[in-house]
Structures are given as C-alpha cells and as structure tokens.
Amino acid sequence: MSIGGSDLDKAISQLRACRPIPENQVRELCYKARELLIEEGNVVGVDAPVTICGDIHGQFHDLMELFRVGGDVPDTNYLFMGDFVDRGFYSLESFLLLLCLKVRHPDRITLIRGNHESRQITTVYGFYDECLRKYGSANVWRYCCEVFDYLALGALVTGAATSLPPTSAPLADNANPDSFPSDDSEIEVETLNAQGEIMYRYARNSDSQSSNPTSNPASSSPIAPTPSRTGAAGTGATSSANGSKSNDTGAVLCVHGGLSPLIDTIDKIRLLDRKQEVPHEGAMCDLLWSDPDEIDGWGLSPRGAGFLFGADIVKCFNHRNDLSLIARAHQLVMEGFKEMFDSTIVTVWSAPNYCYRCGNVAAILELGEDGSNAGFVRRSNGERGGGGGGWILGSNVDGNGNRRLSSVLGEGALGQRARDGPGRRYRVFEAAPQDSRGMPAKKPVADYFL
C-alpha cells in the first residue's frame, strides 16, 4: 500500500488519537519522509512567522497540549528542534505524528535532529524498547532511525520582526500591568500563559532595565514562572549608535544543542556529511550535544559529548554570521525557556513535567513576521497555509527586507553592537491534565533512585 492523500490523513487522525499505525504504513511513511528530508540542506531555511519548539521526548499528550496552545499544523508554521523520542511513554506516536505532518505539510513544519535521534541513545533511553514492545520487532525502530539520519542539523529563520505588535490579549491574573511598558513602546518580549493571557511584557529600550542575564531564580511555581530573562533589553543592543533601524534584525539559528569549536560559520555546517548515525565527536556531534554555560571560551561538557561554550563564543559567532539569536533546546529549564548572554541565545524546552517527575513548565517561542517578508519566495512549493497561528506585524513597520542568508565574514570589528534580537513571544504551558492523558492501565511512574 502507499501512504498518501487520504491514507495519510487517516494515519494522522489515528496517531492523533495516540494509536500506533501498522508497521507497513510506518515503512511507507519513513520512506516518504526520507525522500523529503534528503532534499533539505543541513541548515534548513525557514521564514518567519514560525513557532520554535524544544524537546518533546515522547510526551504525546503534552505535544497535543502544545498544538492546542500554539495552534495546529498547518495553521501555525512549526520548527521542532529535536529530541522527539526517548524517556516518555509515547515516543513512537509522537515522532510518527510529527513525521506524518511533515509529509503532509512539508512547508509548515520543520524537524531538525536532536541527540536522541540516534541508534545508540535510543537503545539506552527507551525508544528502542518501546518499538519492540509495540510491534514485537525492531523493524519500526530501524525505519525511524533511517529517518533520523536524514534530519537536518539546524535551521535558519529569516524575516522575523524585531518587535511584537500590540495585542488585545487579556492579562493573566497574576500579571503586574504596572510593570508593563507604555503602549507606545516597542515590545521585545512577551510571555503568555496557556490560556493566551499576558503574564509579562518587556519593551525594547536601552536603559530602563538592568542587565543581569544570569539572574534566573528557580521559580518554585509552575503556574507563574519567573521570567528567565531579566532585562536583555537593557544591554544596549537597541541603541541607535550606528544608525540601524530598529527592525533590522539578523537571522535566528536553531540547533538542538549548540555550537562547536570546529564550526565558526553557518556555511561550515552546510558542508558536513550529515546522513549518518550521530558520531561520538566532531562538529555534528557538538551541534547536537553542546550547552551554553557561564564560562569564558570553550569547556568540557559533563555530558561526555559536545562542549560547553561561553558568552564570548556566542557573541562572536552571532556577529560573524549576522545572527541576532541562537535558539536551542537540549536542556531542561524549569520555566520553559531561558535567555542567556544578553539574549543572544535562548533555550526552549517543550516537555512539561519532564519524565512525569520534574515539575517544570514548558514553552514555545513565536517569532513574528517582518512586514517586509511578504514578497520573499518560500523555500519549497510556495504554498502558504492559513497563517492563522502566526501574527503579522502592522504595516507601519518599515521593513528593509535586508535578509542575510549568507554569512557575513570579517565585517566590522568584534564588539560592534549586536543585531537587534527578534521580537519574542513565549507561550508557557503545563502538562496535559492527568485525565486526558489516556494512560494505559499501568499509570506512569516516575523514577526516584532510592
């Protein structure tokens, strides 16, 4: 049989109900997906508006909650930064659903590879066992692993707006409107809860907030996470010292882990041979395993793979590649997202109450569309979805359309001011309600080593 058209829609609705599809359909789906993915470069180009998501880890019901909060495919354009599988109970259903959506709406969903999309890691962290349990053989696991090898290593989002349009969204109960910027200021960051109510809002300005990117008090409340960024707007990034327009934002690089000492330009990522199992070391490994840390330069990673990298590395890389932001996943953050290094890098985590144990909230990051983006050719067949999930900047914004898909090398001295970051709307959500999880008779039980 072939999976396409109505078969595909049938598979989607079956998977949406958290029911696995037959093995022959998985084979067909994986084949189709590979045909699609093989055409993508190592770094996929994605146009804003886009909703960027972090780790899912087989938490299927929380993925459904994510779609509820962020909008459905194809209405919302999604970018998932890997780690679809392992740890949770429903890696299979989660990954296959995302893959079906990819095949069905290739231009409305982008999947890049996480360090768990690997044969070795999935045998340790659960996906292999889950496939064996659900199909009685490792065939499905093998099909999926073949798809993993074709997933892109990163994505480059262009055309994102620098500021958020004013919304009429209601305020959350626990919001403090007095702390909100005035109506005429440019909104750089907004945090909404799962009901779409505004919890925090920050203006882009040069001195009203103190810059303290490290202060990220661990919130004890999953309901009202402390904003992880504290005054990125105060970094001077928006001063008009060089006369740049305020909506002149660089591209956003999305990658699962982070940077590599072997990679100083995005073009070098493009040159990698990605169609293989994730190696134990080297550039490809680093992109999927590394973490930002409060250090200078590079450090050894306690994970045993990848590296730690400091603010200087990020700022230098962003400058060299004309990026305004790196979005990455890979690390659990209790508040769902965490901006670091003067908002030059953000961690987005999309698995609430990770492993049914951690008590964290999850987040997704929405980047709006720069008004100038409209005329830009989409990367594939040009089909545009409904766009209902995205948000369009008002026409008053003077987009300059200055896109920077190619890296800009050696332009300007280091220390030149960074590009303005894109306007960032975070939607924060909690784990799907217990009763909607449709858990099997055996309830999930979290591990506690005792």
Add this chain to the structure above:
Amino acid sequence: MTAKEIPNLRELLGPRRGGLSRDRGRGRGGPGSPREGAEALKDNAVRGTDQDAAGSRASCVELGYLHDPYAKLFATQTTTRRLPLLNRGTYVRTSAIDLLVDKFLNTSPDTPKQIVSLGAGTDTRYFRLRDRYPETRIVYHELDFPTNTAAKLASIQRHAQLHEKLTSKPPPNPLTLDQTATSYFSETYNLHAIDLRSLTSTTDNVTIPSLPNLDPTLPTLILSEMCLVYLKAATVSSILQTFLEKYLPSPTPVSLILYEPILPNDAFGRTMISNLSTRNIHLPTLLAYPDLGDQRARLRSYGFVDGARAADTEWIWKEWVTEEEKERVGALEMLDELEELEMLLRHYCVAWGWRDGGGEGVFTKAWDDVAERR
C-alpha cells in the same frame, strides 16, 4: 516509560520493603480483616521490588561505577542496565556513605567497632567491609522486616562467598541455616528480623526487644539509607532515643548517618510527593525536615551533640569526589539527563551526627575534616 525504567522506579520501593511493612504493623488488622487483602497486595508489590534494589546496584557494578563483587549475588534476575542518571545517583549515594564509614573504621583501627544498619535489605556493605578491613573487629547488625531478612539469608546460603563471611571463625565454617530462619547471629554478623517500630520507647517500663550481640559499649555507627524516612518523625525520634539511651547508653560513642530526600516544597519536590502519594508512599520526615538546616537540627535533637552535619548529594558529587574520580565516572556512560540528575541529586541528602564527648572522641576524630554544605 521503558521496560528498562520500570525497575528503576521500583528501586524506589526497594528500601520501602521495610517501610510499608513496618507501617502496616504486624498486630493491626489481623488475619481476615478487610485491611488484609489490600495490605497483602502492597506487601507483594514490596516484595517484588526488593530484587530491583539489588538489580540497580548490580547495574552500577557491571558498568564500573562501583566495585562490589557481592551485588550480583543478591540479584536473582539478570542485570538490567539502568539509566545513566540512576547509576550516577546510586554511585554518589554509595560512595558518600562509604567515605564516612571508611573514616570511622580507619580511626583507631585496633579498636573494635559496631555498625547497625536499619532496613538494610539486600545491602552488601557488610561483605565489602569484611574484605576491606580484614584486621578490624567489626560487629555488624542489620535490622529488617522478616520477609527481607529471610530472603537475604536464603541468598547468603546459596553462595559460599557470602556465608563463609558470616563468622570470623576459620573454615570449615559450621554454618547451617534452618530453611525458615529469619534471623542470624554471630560474633561479627547479625541479621535481626524485627519491626523497627517495636523499638520505640514510650515508657521506661516497657521492655525493649533484645538485639543479640549488640554491644552496649562499642563505638557504634547507625545507618539509615531511605529507611527511617517512611516512619513518623516522632516514631523515629523515639527509636533513636532507645538506641542512645538504652541499647547504647552514654558514654558509648554513637553516630547516625541518614540518607533521605529533602526540599519537598519546590516544583520537583511537590511532584515527587504527589507521584509517590498516588502509590501510597508517604515520606513523613521529608515534610518534617525539609532542608539541610532542619536535618542538622534534627540530629542535635536526637542527642548527637558533638557534631551534626548535612550536605545534598549534588554538592557531595562536586566537593567530595576527586577530579580524577569524576573523570573516571563521567567517562563510563554518556549522560544526557544532566539537569535532571542535578535536580535529583539536590533533592537527596546525607546527614551525619555524633555523640562521643568531642575532642578525642572517635567520630570527632574521624569526621572533623569532612566538609558539609554551608
């Protein structure tokens, strides 16, 4: 979660093997009472978990985290590889307690010493210590619920490497055990089948159970690894009063090492409590002593007036484990769950307190230089 992970969860229940049974109280809800059915089910679940604690230790040993030739002898199931996070946690907890025990045994090594392990389950420490300290006279006591002591004795009997260590007498070893034995006593190893709550002393008139071979004068280290945490705070206090005043009256030097969860009030802690309560597991002392300061105060209140220290296991990993050892352990497995591991480790602590008169007291000498989290 994966088949591999399920045993990890059960490992949690492992130490409970004493806990739930103790809670149940052997006299309460006699045979045939409505309670009995549900309790028996729980007991079965608990019994089924006992092997998993041993399995976790075996996983750690197999991967090279710990050296323990005895772990696999108590694991009747084939060893299932545990998640790296759990292996690391088991490693930190075991090596932290080993460090304190080693320092105790290395202080005045010619003096006999006594160790009392509460809710010991399938713990292998006695056997490891016999290898490590062949010259030191150690009187070792393990207290646990009869189902667990019986299972342990059965394992011991199956393996010559184990039962040849039960006495210090030279071979041929006269050990023969009754099939139904639940307790065992020798001059060096004692397995007491006992409900810990029978050690509470409410009035002076109540006679406390006899613990054969428990020497009232030897410097004694009491160990509770996830054991007392399942009892009410007042019960724990009373049990320790019995030890400190009756079994081991002053001036006998006595110390206590606790391994327990802490921080019940943050997101992780609240989730832990709610996850466990759906499984009918309650950790009363976690709520009674939420942080490290509370743990220290608690130790002092029991009468450990010469020292009362505490550190969470994340800090212990960072501060007690040498860089060289960290590198060795870190290289054993790729560990992806780093943030989770740190959070998990932060929610468990080792607390240790002692009463020995200070100065030249054996515990003061042994532990004075062991840093705690300030």
